[in-house]
Amino acid sequence: MVATYLKRWVGNRILSRSTRKGGLDLSKMRMFPSSVSMPLRRQGLDPVPELGAVRETEPVHKLAHLFGLNIWVVSGHAEAKYVLSNEEDYSHDIRPLVGSDPNKPSEGIGGLGFTDPPDHTRLRKLLTPEFTKRKLARLEPAIEKIVNDQLDQMDAKGPVADIVADFAFNVPFLLIADLLGVEEQDRDRFRALGPARFDMSGGGIGLFGSASESREFLFEIVRKQRANPGDGLIGSIIRDKGDDIDDVELGGLADGVFLGGYETSASMLALGTLVLLRDPENFERIRNEPGAVDVIVDELLRYLTVVQVAFPRFARHDHELFGQPVKKGDLVAVSLSGADRDKGVFGPDAEDFYPKRTVSSAHLAFGHGMHRCVGAELARMELRAAFTALAQRFPDLALAVPEDQLRFRDFSIVYGVDTLPVRLHAAAGTEQAAG
Numbered sequence: 001m002v003a004t005y006l007k008r009w010v011g012n013r014i015l016s017r018s019t020r021k022g023g024l025d026l027s028k029m030r031m032f033p034s035s036v037s038m039p040l041r042r043q044g045l046d047p048v049p050e051l052g053a054v055r056e057t058e059p060v061h062k063l064a065h066l067f068g069l070n071i072w073v074v075s076g077h078a079e080a081k082y083v084l085s086n087e088e089d090y091s092h093d094i095r096p097l098v099g100s101d102p103n104k105p106s107e108g109i110g111g112l113g114f115t116d117p118p119d120h121t122r123l124r125k126l127l128t129p130e131f132t133k134r135k136l137a138r139l140e141p142a143i144e145k146i147v148n149d150q151l152d153q154m155d156a157k158g159p160v161a162d163i164v165a166d167f168a169f170n171v172p173f174l175l176i177a178d179l180l181g182v183e184e185q186d187r188d189r190f191r192a193l194g195p196a197r198f199d200m201s202g203g204g205i206g207l208f209g210s211a212s213e214s215r216e217f218l219f220e221i222v223r224k225q226r227a228n229p230g231d232g233l234i235g236s237i238i239r240d241k242g243d244d245i246d247d248v249e250l251g252g253l254a255d256g257v258f259l260g261g262y263e264t265s266a267s268m269l270a271l272g273t274l275v276l277l278r279d280p281e282n283f284e285r286i287r288n289e290p291g292a293v294d295v296i297v298d299e300l301l302r303y304l305t306v307v308q309v310a311f312p313r314f315a316r317h318d319h320e321l322f323g324q325p326v327k328k329g330d331l332v333a334v335s336l337s338g339a340d341r342d343k344g345v346f347g348p349d350a351e352d353f354y355p356k357r358t359v360s361s362a363h364l365a366f367g368h369g370m371h372r373c374v375g376a377e378l379a380r381m382e383l384r385a386a387f388t389a390l391a392q393r394f395p396d397l398a399l400a401v402p403e404d405q406l407r408f409r410d411f412s413i414v415y416g417v418d419t420l421p422v423r424l425h426a427a428a429g430t431e432q433a434a435g
Helices: 002-019 049-057 077-084 119-131 133-137 140-157 163-168 170-180 184-191 203-227 233-244 247-261 263-277 280-288 292-304 376-393 426-434
Strands: 060-066 069-074 160-162 313-315 319-321 324-326 331-334 421-423
Touching: 060 324, 069 077, 069 324, 077 331, 119 133, 119 233, 119 247, 133 376, 140 163, 140 170, 140 376, 160 163, 163 170, 163 263, 170 184, 170 233, 170 247, 170 263, 170 376, 184 203, 203 233, 203 247, 233 247, 247 263, 263 280, 263 292, 263 376, 280 292, 280 376, 292 376
Parallel strands: 069 331
Antiparallel strands: 060 069, 160 421, 313 331, 319 324
């Protein structure tokens, strides 16, 4: 009892420092209170049971009341789709809560996820042409080469390799670096900027501090390419739009592509491999059954939903949301992982991975509405190519450690596993075990 009181008192003292001088500033918080952590917690690969219980009884649920701000979590599938597509009642502008002046573009935090129309509409139009099916089809050979090169290196390193470090992070990183046009000499620094962007264990200081570092790096890349546009997305937009788009906006767009295409795909590749390894029939179907990988990838996206919550929404005015009284300024968080386990949509076994599920494509892993991930199809292409090549190259792939020894990321917006040691070949694995 005393320990609980002291922990709460210390937490309140730390949090109170972020509310002085003009209200709440998330970027100054040294910790996020445990009362808001439930949608980001898991037990292994599954959301905590509390999230499912809330979804069944109160799909729009008041999670906490902090510093005069109500925080709601939406976990039902229908309710989530409604909020995600509702631009009339909700804004994405988080700047008033991170110490920025919304009237100064130079203080914008960049990216599409925190942008409202008309800016969002204008900026998204710059990206959409780069992610059409025709443009993406041109990337298929590059994706296959990246995947196979990484498998070659992993095989050479064997008989045991780490799917996370040796494959899952490398594939999307190399693709996004190529797509954006990041030069070789800048890539080591670029690589290190991803995982910290979603880690909430260090509070707002860690979360927004790493975001600031990433943006500054991309602003540098944009400034360099102003003088000498490269072959990637950044150079293409500079050549096409010139001074019509400034460095902050273009850097923010590049940051959004980086965020949406690196850490998320890496987590999906690693966790997806873990799920598939639980039953050898999964990889067998990918190897031998035409079209199976498409259905399996969508079911993995639904089951894992590694982006656990959508970008926050802020109520523009008082209104009622499925019977709950939402006040102007309230923060509404949509639990994508909760919505993708909704039994009313995905069936009574929605908590399970079922690789032949026919309704998996209704998932919200890429969001919904105007802010749905612009690179969704590119992510699918990566996952299909990677899992197919993995299944073909290593038919005897198996975990090299008991699953209960794996360590997962705690309290992160994008869920993931730290390492995933695997045996690449049965004979090598047997020899190693015997040795």
